[in-house]
Amino acid sequence: MKVEQLCIAARDASRALATLPRARKDEALIAVAEALDRRAAEILTENREDVKLARENRLPDAMVDRLLLDEDRLKEVSASVRALAAFPDPIGQIVDGWRLENGLELRKVRVPLGVVAVVYEARPNVTVDAACLCLKTGNAVILRGGSAAKHTNRILTEVVQGAVIEAGLPREVVAYLSPDDRRELTELIQQRRYVDLVIPRGGEQLKDYLLEHSRVPVVYAAGGNCHVYVDAAADLDKAVEIIINAKCQRPGVCNAAETLLVHEAVAAAFLPRAVEELKRRGVELVVDEATAGILADPSLKRATEADYETEFLALKLAVRVVASIDEALDHIARYGTRHSEAIVSDDLVAANRFTAEVDAGCVYVNASTRFTDGGQFGLGGEMGNSTQKLHVRGPIALDDLTCVKYVLWGDGQVRG
């Protein structure tokens, strides 16, 4: 019952928020940014508590790092809230419109979804990002973070709620569900009457759990098994830069590359150079027979089926030589997760085939897969990257937290 009450309160608050003018929402965002700056010391104290517990519980270093806030990181968070306030308001945008034959004036107008639940793991910046993206788009939000970030998330939610109240909005536009009781999560994702959307930000396990139990529509921000294909007509200098960036610039994220596919016509010229640079950066390789032959390095491990299927999220890369672009396309169709895929080629025909035939959210020609990001695309932030096809594909940005409404003005039209 407690969870249902929380959802009903969020739904009621969302009605007031839906028609709020832009200025009121942006005032609230600025108030959030100021409160984050003002209460930085309190926030960092709570965060140290989470980090201490995480170390005691021997959580992996990467996870502790994602959990950790410091003054610089907190300043980045408040700066991104200010940037969001300066961004145009998607709500009220007339997406399309025309006059029907009978004179009815039709407009397709962007409106908020209503209530959005965000279920996430240990990254406390998501608390602020999710709350502010929803505020900007006129949606009430229900935050359900991971238990490792419990203290940080609680204080951050309090700070956001305080600013929201200060700006004259009901506290319930930003609701918080404690991570202590897993049954409450299950209840939350079944509140179809009151919650319009669930966005999970976590691993495949969380995704599978929601797939099984959610009765609320879900947008999955899921993993990326991304490829860079170096074509026969590739500029090899660019190809080296691109695979290094796609693999090494930030290996732990979903838009990093996991497999390098190389056309056999350039494999002998390209692979030794690329591999030298990759190894210098500490990248572990798993390779097919052809690559091993070209590199003449018996210490290299062979890539297995499982390797091709794995999102390493680490300095590890599978390498395979292909006989044609068709073989590359087949490999990507088979192993890719429809996230981000790149071709390096100066051949227009190859580039066109690749962009037309690869079924993925983001397809690149002569650029790193690492650009798949709402901020990089200029969309004013994001809530992860969707690998699904319904509602949103690619960065989940402001427009994707809205829906549309048809509004039709007439003067007595009836249907004949």
Added chain:
Amino acid sequence: MKVEQLCIAARDASRALATLPRARKDEALIAVAEALDRRAAEILTENREDVKLARENRLPDAMVDRLLLDEDRLKEVSASVRALAAFPDPIGQIVDGWRLENGLELRKVRVPLGVVAVVYEARPNVTVDAACLCLKTGNAVILRGGSAAKHTNRILTEVVQGAVIEAGLPREVVAYLSPDDRRELTELIQQRRYVDLVIPRGGEQLKDYLLEHSRVPVVYAAGGNCHVYVDAAADLDKAVEIIINAKCQRPGVCNAAETLLVHEAVAAAFLPRAVEELKRRGVELVVDEATAGILADPSLKRATEADYETEFLALKLAVRVVASIDEALDHIARYGTRHSEAIVSDDLVAANRFTAEVDAGCVYVNASTRFTDGGQFGLGGEMGNSTQKLHVRGPIALDDLTCVKYVLWGDGQVRG
């Protein structure tokens, strides 16, 4: 396994279809229309068999009527296929595009979803509509109709497949699943790997079944509990025309009105006129106390909570007097199913409040709710009306059978 094989074949066929130029798809549609005309006699023979069985099984008259095809209806179907062929192709449309700061050229391009499964009941025209809308949008389709239309659906699918093959496309772009085995339906809606979307066209029971069992994303074409609100500032002549049209023009469909809300300031002037016209058309009324008082008709039944919640789909209407537009908005928020809602008013403030605050797919000012329809909106047909918020709201038309892909062209960009 049989169902999985069917889905894999559809997925393979969809890859070829995805990049097919418009002319090839439209040729296939024209071939379908011609085959429907040419094989009309065969189709009508099979349909008579279904109708005979339906009568023997004592199916309701309304259902037998939906099942029945005759020469005129079949001509309408083939004419609508020809109209669809003449309609612009949504695939390849550049929805948006810009240049990033680093010079990457970004385009957001409309692409097919892949494989769409349509699960429907006894209306054989859906077989042709669904197949042709999917063909136009480059999607493979899996048709799973109701058992009452079994003979008709089988011959219609054969006719469509024949035309598709004639146009040089693989038969598997239009797949047919027999209605004989319910377990096969359950299997179908769990093929998340191969099926991108399920669209049910049927009652609430089918919807609930999918909600529980589908692991494939679903767009629900669900029922409509629609309202007409006659405001204090309504033109009462128009209001009479609109409620008659919304209730009586075709009472068995989702965009017909089920409840009439009348502002108390005009109730005494409006209700006697409206009720006389409604009764003359055989409409049964259930009313609140205030309406009963004004009409001074003790034979009128009182409206219950259940009446306000019911989509009658018949010549039956609930009537309630409200003290203000707020009361009307609250009633609609409480009982409406977010389908189609109308206000009759010449007051700009009231009309603006109604269109802003009503949370529904289609909101009308001074017009009948009956216009909610892809054809009426000029969208080239539809697959029902969505009352959900994700992906599509209102008529499910051509654009809604597509998704987008970001395509980015660069010259060596890497992320800093």
